[in-house]
Amino acid sequence: MTTSGLLLYARSRTLPRTVAALAATAALAVWAAHGLDAYLDPSRRVPVVALAPLAASALIGASLYSASDELDRTAVRPWWRRRLVHLLALTALAAALLPWAVLGHTSSFGPPAMIRNTLGCVGLTAASAVLLGARLSWLPVFAYVSAVYVAAAGVDGGSVPAWAWLMQPAGERGAWLVALVAFAAGTVLYLLRGARAEGTRD
Amino acid sequence: MTLVAEKKREHRPPAGVPARASRHPLRAEFRRGFAPWAGLALLLTLAVALAASSAQWQGGWAETRERLHTTAQLLGVPLALAAGCWQGGRERRRRTEELMATAVRGGLARFLAAALPVVCWVVAGYAVAAALAMLATGLYATGDRPDLVAPVTDAVALASGALAGHALGRLLPWRLTAPLLAVAGYVVLGVVAYDSRGPLRHLSPIGYASDTDVPVWWQPPAMTVWTGGLAAAVVLAYAARRRFTALLPLAAATAAGALLVQTGEGLWHTNPAAGRQVCDTSTTPQICVNGRYEELLPQVTDALSGLTGRLDGVQNLPVRFTDLPGEPGPDEAHLPMITPLGWSVVRGRLTDPQQFAWEAGQALYGRIECDEAVGPRVAAVDDAVVHYLAPSPAERRFDELAAEGDAAARAELRDRLDARARLKAMGDEERRAWLSEYFASAGTCDPSEVPAL
Numbered sequence: 001m002t003t004s005g006l007l008l009y010a011r012s013r014t015l016p017r018t019v020a021a022l023a024a025t026a027a028l029a030v031w032a033a034h035g036l037d038a039y040l041d042p043s044r045r046v047p048v049v050a051l052a053p054l055a056a057s058a059l060i061g062a063s064l065y066s067a068s069d070e071l072d073r074t075a076v077r078p079w080w081r082r083r084l085v086h087l088l089a090l091t092a093l094a095a096a097l098l099p100w101a102v103l104g105h106t107s108s109f110g111p112p113a114m115i116r117n118t119l120g121c122v123g124l125t126a127a128s129a130v131l132l133g134a135r136l137s138w139l140p141v142f143a144y145v146s147a148v149y150v151a152a153a154g155v156d157g158g159s160v161p162a163w164a165w166l167m168q169p170a171g172e173r174g175a176w177l178v179a180l181v182a183f184a185a186g187t188v189l190y191l192l193r194g195a196r197a198e199g200t201r202d
Numbered sequence: 203m204t205l206v207a208e209k210k211r212e213h214r215p216p217a218g219v220p221a222r223a224s225r226h227p228l229r230a231e232f233r234r235g236f237a238p239w240a241g242l243a244l245l246l247t248l249a250v251a252l253a254a255s256s257a258q259w260q261g262g263w264a265e266t267r268e269r270l271h272t273t274a275q276l277l278g279v280p281l282a283l284a285a286g287c288w289q290g291g292r293e294r295r296r297r298t299e300e301l302m303a304t305a306v307r308g309g310l311a312r313f314l315a316a317a318l319p320v321v322c323w324v325v326a327g328y329a330v331a332a333a334l335a336m337l338a339t340g341l342y343a344t345g346d347r348p349d350l351v352a353p354v355t356d357a358v359a360l361a362s363g364a365l366a367g368h369a370l371g372r373l374l375p376w377r378l379t380a381p382l383l384a385v386a387g388y389v390v391l392g393v394v395a396y397d398s399r400g401p402l403r404h405l406s407p408i409g410y411a412s413d414t415d416v417p418v419w420w421q422p423p424a425m426t427v428w429t430g431g432l433a434a435a436v437v438l439a440y441a442a443r444r445r446f447t448a449l450l451p452l453a454a455a456t457a458a459g460a461l462l463v464q465t466g467e468g469l470w471h472t473n474p475a476a477g478r479q480v481c482d483t484s485t486t487p488q489i490c491v492n493g494r495y496e497e498l499l500p501q502v503t504d505a506l507s508g509l510t511g512r513l514d515g516v517q518n519l520p521v522r523f524t525d526l527p528g529e530p531g532p533d534e535a536h537l538p539m540i541t542p543l544g545w546s547v548v549r550g551r552l553t554d555p556q557q558f559a560w561e562a563g564q565a566l567y568g569r570i571e572c573d574e575a576v577g578p579r580v581a582a583v584d585d586a587v588v589h590y591l592a593p594s595p596a597e598r599r600f601d602e603l604a605a606e607g608d609a610a611a612r613a614e615l616r617d618r619l620d621a622r623a624r625l626k627a628m629g630d631e632e633r634r635a636w637l638s639e640y641f642a643s644a645g646t647c648d649p650s651e652v653p654a655l
Contacts (some may be wrong), residue, residue, distance in 0.1 A: 047392065051385060058381035079597045138381035143247040146388060151254030
């Protein structure tokens, strides 16, 4: 019964399709990174290191939608375990697949930076899902990432790693701290509240 | 009392008129739902991106136009596409497609009633961002004039993106259509803007971003027809009762696109304001500033006043400091770089007048193109002249480093200090004569032609 319950949960959240979309995103990221010729200048990978986690987090955020939210909330069993497994499993999958696009250059824009950005973007998306609803959770994160991507170019300063953590090399501790805090806060918020009920509103 | 008070507050419509009959149905579409949030998201996105890099555009109208245009197209168009796409899927999400299909109005009217609020709010968000950017520059502008055509072109591109996105949102029933469309739009625009060298890049609404070049007068209307025509064709093909009417805007868009591609590099020419300069002819050398920053001339003259004062009466100097694109003339020296903004000039002010004056002093002699180093004697002479005219802010630091260095570095420092002292100790007439002789050899690579100090 437990197994079939989990399977039903996975199907109700379109997890098989999300996993396939994550794999496709990773393949696209590998293809895009290959064309950047970043052997000499790792910073040429920044578009992939910033945009691939954004796309992956949008996929994960959309998977948090439940078509029967009101019914779900009447369940006797606590939801937080399923929510935790759901979010962590997809995040781990994205964090395992996306770094293949940027192998090498671990201290700048390599696998660690990709993992950091994946964690941060997923945290923001999970928080957005709680506040706005899962289906629209991509909007604030897309606006934030794209604005930071343009704003951080050519800007220096002590506070830059805090708001432009996506664009920092992997060795920047402040950027890691912000991304991890974002991931932890988004995860906890989602575990406690779940995605905002949307029903059939627009 | 309470009942009476409540009675007074109650609003009764006139007899025979249904409540709120005067309110147009579109009012709710505009005021509620996703549309205002889309406008707010676009405004915040543009505002954050522009504010973070404000030092690099604030105060220069051309820089403001370029940054606003690039940001609006690169960030705004994907966001408008996604916002329109999300709105396009609204009827499906709230399961009112069949109900809407029974409405008396035609398909195009229903489409526009749902799409126009997002279009208008996105354009409004952009308009507020553009107005704020222009206000921010207007407070610190030092010349040139604002370009009001580029924002209109940007607004049309954003509206076109929202309309086309709306049609795609209705066609593709997948909840990930909107975010993936946004990411795809971002990637395509970014690749076309920064990596493409082919003629098709002239079809990108970003175009060729430059501070010194401006488009020919018909490029903005042609780009407007290109982007607007494509969006109109998509909308008519999707929602019009007579779908063949989509061919008309499609033909117009194709003609405009062909015109843009065929003209290619001819779409751009140098900003007329960048090709002229304003000069202060009362100094030696004269000081000229590019016409785009003409109101900076008093600041520049003031920053160089020490240098020009010490050069008064000296012969063999360049006639003027120029600030035009390209190499200066034979009797001219290049004014230290004012652009790109954000370095020596920020918000209409010179950030470091002493550094600016030192760079101007450096421009008066040029041995950079010499094949070999000119030797320690000439280097000490050059250093003494620059020290006398306008010392570098970092000079003391370099001297301290040399004093802590090895024996050779300390010997070079002694030579430099001796040369500075000898030049300073000269009488005014003697120094003017020596400097005249020095500047006669300012461009030579032969050490024997440089006068001893």
